[in-house]
Amino acid sequence: MARIVTPGSILGKAGEVSDGLGCYVEGDEAFSSVTGITHQDGRGRLISVDVIRERKAIVPLVGSVVTCRVLRINSRFATVEILVVDGIPLRSVFRGIIRVQDVREFEVDQVDIPKSFRPGDIVVAEVISLGDKQYHSLSTAKDEHGVIHALCSQSGEAMVPINSEQMQCPKTQINEWRKVAKS
């Protein structure tokens, strides 16, 4: 039975509840940490406290898949702003950097940042570390991570991916280099 719980509501004994989303274990009891409704798995075991998705408070953590916009590039890294974490829009923009060695998995020493990202591109990446004071460190090494939306530098049209390294403008037929995300 789903029920409404508030922060501090006792959900059950520590063994019955996995230390999942919206709950925490202290001592031998498990407590809710948000206002939401309890969520059970198939066997009736309580697994998490569900919050209305749009209202979730979220920050980028190590391992989160983030959607970000490229702000500026240089030969060593691209600076991005993180807009969305795990499909939930952030309440404020976090800064991140993608270093040249984290762009792809193979031929790492051959990577050229201007041939991978351009300012304005929308990129899906993974957080690999919380980084320094200002920036989260991101990586696009996985096949499914990379540029998902880019505009042609000549015509301003949204480009279409043609392979894992290039995108084409439908208007001018110009090919541009990108680290394209595999869809």
Next chain:
Amino acid sequence: MGLREFDYGPLVSVERGTEVTTRERKRQWNELRPLFMRTRMVSHAAGSSYLEAENSKVICSVNGPLANTGGRTEAIERAKISCYISRTKFCGLEDDELEKRATTEYEGIVCRALESIVRVEQYPKSTIEVHVLVIEDDGSTLSAAITCACLALADAKIELRELMACCSVVNANGQLLLDPTLDEEKEASGSVLVSYLATSGKVSTVFQTGQLAYDEMAQAVELTISGAREIAVLVRNCLRQRESKDRGL
């Protein structure tokens, strides 16, 4: 109706002190004022709340978790809570009294009280901003601010260990008074504020000013806890109501 020559001045003027408060209506020394609380009062904030105890009215909004803006070195692995308290011009305090209220000290107290319940380790490299606005001050506004801030944090879906309620007691002419009004605060010789964690039954903050004898202090803390327990029930119900409304239950 033609334009008047002088169209200045207040639209409405309210005479202060015309309303009869409950202590005047023989509120018991250990009785709280009737409380009203509600969440989601500020549309652009992530979470907000409003708390009213007769003439004391407090509004609180929470922004965040926000990205750290750099500058000073801040702990990377946990969230920082920053608290701002402001008062309206018409809050009922004279200018010289406003100066006497150490707002920065109060901000620190609210901050520390909130740090005891927020799961700061869940929000690394971020800042949670808590803004408290005292609309009208008729005593016990600091405890109202803490309760209200907890409610707003819960409304913003920030992970909390448990809910917190806060209550204060003054010692006026040898008599302890729970949830004092401004007049009672003024003639008091000492005051105690306690914030109480609703689930574990622990006390997270004790703030004492003025003089209190040892046995009075013990009695005062017990009195505040009993008051805070009542408030905690209201806080929980308020959040429950909002959640069932949101989900259309």
